[in-house]
Amino acid sequence: MQRLLLLGDEAIAQGALDAGLSGIYAYPGTPSTEITEFVQHSKQAKQDNIHSTWSANEKTAMESALGMSYAGKRSMVCMKHVGLNVAADPFVNSAITGANGGLIIVAADDPSMHSSQNEQDSRFFGKFAMVPVLEPLNQQEAYDMVHYGFDFSERYKIPIMLRITTRLAHSRAGVKRRDSRKKNDLKLPEDLRQFVLLPAIARKRYRNLLKAQDLFEQESETSSFNQYIDGPDKSLGIIVCGIAYNYLLENYPDRHVPHPVLKIGQYPLPKKMIERLYEECKEILVLEDGYPIVEESLKGLLGKGLKIKGRLDGTVPRDGELNPNIVAVSLGMKDTYGLPVPSLMVGRPPSLCSGCPHIDSFKALNEVLKVLPKGRVFSDIGCYTLGALKPYEAINSCVDMGASITMAKGAADAGLVPSVAVIGDSTFTHSGMTGLLDAVNDKSPITIFILDNGTTAMTGGQDSAAFGKIEDICKGMGVEEGHIHVLRPLKKFHEENVKIINEELTYPGVSVIIPRRECIVTIDKRVREKFKKTEAAE
Amino acid sequence: MKRDIILAGVGGQGIISIAAIIGTAALEQGLFLKQSEVHGMSQRGGNVQSNLRISDKEIASDLIPCGKADLIISVEPLEALRYLPFLSSDGWVITSTKPYINIPEYPEMDKVMDEIRKLPHYIALDADEIAKEIGTLKAANIVILGAASPFLDMQYEKLEDAIRFIFRKKGEDVIHKNLQALKAGKDFTERQMNS
Secondary structure, three states, X not given: OOEEEEEHHHHHHHHHHHOOOOEEEEOOOOOOHHHHHHHHHOHHHHHOOOEOOOOOXXXXXXXXXXXXXXXXXXXXXXXXXXXXXXXXXXXXXXXXXXXXXXXXXXXXXXXXXXXXXXXXOHXXXXXXXXXXXXXXXXXXXXXXXXXXXXXXXXXXXXOEEEEEEHHHXXXXXXXXXXXOOXXXXXXXXXXXXXXXXXXXXXXXXXXXXXXXXXXXXXXXXXXXXXEEEOOOOOOEEEEEEOOHXXXXXXXXXXXXXXXXXXXXXXXOOOHHHHHHHHHHOOEEEEEOOOOOHHHHHHHOXXXXXXXXXXXXXXXXXXXXXXOHHHHHHHOOOOOXXXXXXXXXXXXXXXXXXXXXXXXXXXXXXXXXXXXOOOOOEEEOOOHHHHHHOOOOOXXXXXXXXXXXXXXXXXXXXXXXXXXXXXXXXXXXXXXXXXXXXXXXXXXXXXXXXXXXXXXXXXXXXXXXXXXXXXXXXXXXHOOOHHHEEEEXXXXXXXXXXXXXXXXXXXXXXXXXXXXXXXXXXHHHHHHHHHHHHHHHHO | XXXXXXXXXXXXXXXXXXXXXXXXXXXXXXXXXXXXXXXXXXXXXXXXXXXXXXXXXXXXXXXXOOOOEEEEEEOOHHHHHHOHHHEEEEEXXXXXXXXXXXOOOOOOXXXXXXXXXXXXXXXXXXXXXXXXXXXXXXXXXXHXXXXXXXXXXXXXXXXXXXXXXXXXXXXXHHHHHHHHHHHHHHHHHHHHXXX
């Protein structure tokens, strides 16, 4: 079969389609978004009727995927690393219920936080839940691991985590496809109480999970994704996880590494292979694109025994992603460097697009708040987070999805009144609604801005679950109708908007202000699509 | 044969199209390819960059090591300078001279050009002007690609074929203009090298 040029994300999606996927569930999140988008745009997926609409958040996505697995079909759920925090409850418990139809959880981590609030390592979550984790080294392996993962999941009736990082997710290389496999038929679990986690049942299932760990470890020992590549120079043994192997090979022309190398692509760790490395070598270097998880488990708390080099002893920087230069230095090689960046260089950070509705909203909010001491605007995750930068400098917090409303409430409880929350429409239905309910039930004196641009903009303009529903949700939650205002964030309505915001800031209860105008990038896309269709028709 | 190329510019300036053309041509020649990019910042005026690696051998890292890039191809002059640490000692910088000023602290243009002229190997051209002469400002990125083409160690005809393939749905006129843009860039470089 011919080679396709695919992003790591796309290789996973194509792998799932070829492995008989019945449904993919996700909420947009960089660097995982493209997996679901690939399925959504795929002709193959359309013909096979693969479910691929966006979920309201990662928890509902995880649960829906689990439901499909319950029904005997193969499902996949995708998220970025912090998305796994949201999906943690069903994820951890899915290890105890186990799977029926194959179930793969794709966690796309973002070391160096290219577009995230932190760089947490999802392998930790896999270990925490005690499920096997697959970590591909390149696009081909990512494709192959999906097939393997689904088979493994059905053989052992366990969900599998597939963990990638940004540099693989958003990099293209050639991938050879395999023959497709049919989708599963509907088939309920043999034990109809498999998924009932009453304590009496859960205890039994948990003990099964504990027993299964040995089987998973044996699989890791014989898996083709874990390889012991011997080398003559035993002064150093090297453990490389996932894409770290590429950076190691990059530093040796002709790919001949003189030291023994243990390439890890499947967890739990293959203990016997590690033992062999430990016995034969004088020191061990651990290279992982994320937290020093393998490094720490080898080193232990006391660091006694063989010298283990990595992030914890400064051989590799403690934070940030790996790259070929960092690996070169860790091997004791000379670093390579081109020319220095001239001193006149300045940053070119992303900013709100010219004409963005959020600009008008921030201008109005800033004007109203200028008579009060600063520091009372709690915000959230989306394009509007860019409102923290100059020239607006309009927000004072951004922590996690939905935190704007609940932090504003907490601050108001502490006496910071008025407190303002700024949240997007998609973020609102993701995790803002429960916070709103808390605020309404407590009659909190907060003003909530739900910036409705009709889309999930920052990740590329995906459909927003909130579309057309925001006012009704607020009314349903108990926000008084007289304190819900839909504004038009445009220059010509600036004065009018400022007046309304001013009034609501003084109201000692929950106010919801909805500045509504379509994202200009989405408009552009829509118009282009329409133009294309008209052109095609002519 | 290997070419490690850093593509640079500001979101919306078409560096992904350049990558797609070189990538398609490379695959046609049976070469290995890895291309990594930065997503999401493109619509928001942030700087964007792509690592494009071509080789006749299997490629290991998706990222180009510092000091090993053969080419920096940039559609914006300040962005060309941002990635200098990646440039190898005999690497070339191909850049447009037309600045994209969307930040208040953009340095003075003559200082930017001074830094470019300090480089050991460079080609600098006003791709926008050349594209305008051809009749389509949108092809400025293709002019830059043309200017870089003599350094790619790839068959020029394969780049033309790639353009025909990638723009196949846009009609003969668009294809023709882009092929002209490619040639105009190449001619510029050849004139520079011969002078």
